[in-house]
Amino acid sequence: MIVVIIIAGAMFAAGALCAVYRIIRGPSILDRALAADVLLAIAICALGAEMALTRHTDTLVVMLVLALFAVVGSISIARYMAGQDAS
Template sequence: MTIVWTIVAVMLTAAAAVTMYRLLAGPSTLDRLVAVDTLVAVAMCGIGAWAGYSGDSTVTYGLTALALISFIGTVSVARFRVPDVKRRPR
């Protein structure tokens, strides 16, 4: 069973690395917003995997709080985002 947890950890680390690349190299703010959401989702998967590995269910409260805060943050950023439009000189 240790092999399964090792594979899960490697895959979550790879997902976080690819997401960080997109976060840093994203050409627009929407790309970066999606990358932040994906990074939070990867973190939530990591917390869930840790809860399964350790058998400790107390971390699921933090998982729920992270999901709610992430949703509210995403909606507020998407609502008040300024479009990435280059202005033409007059």
Template sequence: MSVLELAGWISLFFVAVGVLGALYRIVRGPALLDRAIAVDVVLIALSSGLTVWMALAGQPDYIMIVVVASLIGFISSATLARFTVEGAQANQSEPEPKQGPGGARS
């Protein structure tokens, strides 16, 4: 086993640990936004793991799957960010008018 193969297997191990952490966040995450980000992390980790696996095997057979998964992850992240910003702007309330010392509005 060469040093590069060992590095590949170690990388796959850490990618698997990252996927387990993201799956935990999907199940336990307190907010919907946490879960959505964790799903994106799982998609990125799986495409990274598949890339490392292809490098270890020496066969780039699944490169189109990695490209499509990356595009889906990018589009979903951009869409999620857009709706999160729009929702935050829609939830902002109007500023309260200032009241004078006698309670009269100015």
């Protein structure tokens, strides 16, 4: 079981590092927004995996708040980009 935890942690870390690289390096705001959504999704999945391993639901509220931030952030960036295209 320890091997599975280490492999899952390494995969979450690799995905998070790739997302952070795209946030820093991304040529456009849409690339950065997508990478931020991916980073939030990785954080939510990591919290879900931690909850499954320890068999508790203490961080469920944190997962819901992260999901709310992801949705609100995506909607606000989409509205901002729509306003930029119109003008």
